[in-house]
Amino acid sequence: MREVSYVKCKRCGQIQFPRARCVKCRFDGFEEFHPGWESGSLVSFTLLHALPERARGEAPYALGIAEFGGVRCFGRVRGKDLKVGVKVRAVIDVVGEVGGAPIRGLILVPEE
Ligand SMILES: [Zn+2]
Structure with missing residues (x-):
């Protein structure tokens, strides 16, 4: 499956589509997140x-x-x-x- 881009908040772990700030804690630091569509x-x-x-x-x-x-x-x-x-x-x-x-x-x- 084509890879869909997600990010994970470095402060609280929230996984979301890329945005300027975390929707849960408002932090602005993220790392890429790959869901693993095979499992x-x-x-x-x-x-x-x-x-x-x-x-x-x-x-x-x-x-x-x-x-x-x-x-x-x-x-x-x-x-x-x-x-x-x-x-x-x-x-x-x-x-x-x-x-x-x-x-x-x-x-x-x-x-x-
Ligand atoms: Zn967060």
């Missing part, structure tokens, strides 16, 4: 059974939240028999299509 953990998920007609063949469609070393993100979840706590990696791939053009998004892929 996350599924925090929560839901299964959608009532889908728009164009996507009915994909039911149940899973959406979930995963944590990667202090950063939580939301995306589609691939796989079956999902359980909270399962190890996942994050990838960017096609999640849909509009007017013939592919739409890319975050996909959480459980470890096999």
Whole structure:
């Protein structure tokens, strides 16, 4: 997955997108932070059974939240028999299509 830039506050440890000051303690000293998109953990998920007609063949469609070393993100979840706590990696791939053009998004892929 393409690396997303985060920073970690040197005073309190807050992880955030780059800003002039820490959103928690207002300190202005940061170090780069890399979440490690290859080794996350599924925090929560839901299964959608009532889908728009164009996507009915994909039911149940899973959406979930995963944590990667202090950063939580939301995306589609691939796989079956999902359980909270399962190890996942994050990838960017096609999640849909509009007017013939592919739409890319975050996909959480459980470890096999
Ligand atoms: Zn801070």
